Amino acid sequence: MKNRIKEFRAKYNLTQEDLARKVEARRETIVFLEGEKYNPSLDLAYRVSKALKTTVDELFIFKEKK
Amino acid sequence: MKKDKTRLILMAVLTITLLIGAVLYGFTMTESEKANPGNIISFLIPLILVIFMVFFIWRRYKDIKEGMPLEDERSKKVITQAAAKSFYFSLYWLLAISWFESFFADKLFGLEKLDAGQVIGGGIAGMAIFFFAFWFYYDRKGKLV
Numbered sequence: 175m176k177n178r179i180k181e182f183r184a185k186y187n188l189t190q191e192d193l194a195r196k197v198e199a200r201r202e203t204i205v206f207l208e209g210e211k212y213n214p215s216l217d218l219a220y221r222v223s224k225a226l227k228t229t230v231d232e233l234f235i236f237k238e239k240k
Numbered sequence: 241m242k243k244d245k246t247r248l249i250l251m252a253v254l255t256i257t258l259l260i261g262a263v264l265y266g267f268t269m270t271e272s273e274k275a276n277p278g279n280i281i282s283f284l285i286p287l288i289l290v291i292f293m294v295f296f297i298w299r300r301y302k303d304i305k306e307g308m309p310l311e312d313e314r315s316k317k318v319i320t321q322a323a324a325k326s327f328y329f330s331l332y333w334l335l336a337i338s339w340f341e342s343f344f345a346d347k348l349f350g351l352e353k354l355d356a357g358q359v360i361g362g363g364i365a366g367m368a369i370f371f372f373a374f375w376f377y378y379d380r381k382g383k384l385v
Contacts, residue, residue: 191306199312200303202379206314212384215313 176235179208182226196225244310248300255293262286285365292372317384322374329374330367337362 183193190208194201199218206212207222214222216230223230266283300310311319341354354362378384 191308195307198309200308200315203312203314212314218313 175213176210176237177207178233178235179204179222179226182228182233183208186226188226193222193225197221244300244304247310248297248304251293251297251300255290255297258286258293259290262290281362285362285369289365289368289372292369296372314384315379318375318378321378321384322371325374326367326370329370330363333366333370334363337366 179193183190188196190204191201194204197204197218198221203212203214203218207214219230219234223233226233262283265286304310337359341359
């Protein structure tokens with residue numbers, strides 16, 4: 175799923191490790207999230223959004239399959 | 241964090257136990273001159289597993305030192321998928337071992353028939369190798385179901 179995690183992370187000057195610690199996830203998870211290779215659970219999506227001071231809708235771009 | 245460290249210590253203890261078992265088996269093998277291909281494989285496979293475990297534990301130890309959790313939702317999914325895939329592959333592996341041992345071992349290759357312990361040991365070792373291989377693949381690949 176497309177997302178703006180890297181953009182928001184840069185805005186707050188956070189490394190991937192910093193974000194991973196904030197959301198209690200592993201660094202690889204953040205790497206795969208940013209690389210759009212992993213779709214997070216609602217719980218993780220919410221925690222990442224909260225850590226980046228935004229909303230899930232702002233952070234993740236959901237495209238309906240046609 | 242303390243729970244993660246405890247789990248890592250348990251993994252290390254299991255790995256050391258496996259290593260000691262493999263080494264002792266190697267000694268008894270050479271003493272009794274039972275070094276045939278089946279026994280050699282029985283000795284080597286646990287050593288390969290120990291290498292995998294040492295690599296895995298080292299990576300996780302570095303993560304704990306950096307304040308990372310030992311596991312999260314993605315790592316749990318990786319383990320679940322690796323376990324599921326390795327289960328299916330292991331079924332075929334066990335069948336292959338039993339067929340090989342029953343029909344081909346002595347007739348085609350002139351090998352001594354494997355005893356039950358070696359067959360079971362080979363089966364379990366194969367299951368473990370499949371699991372670690374799939375775990376490595378899914379951990380790197382990223383795209384999980």
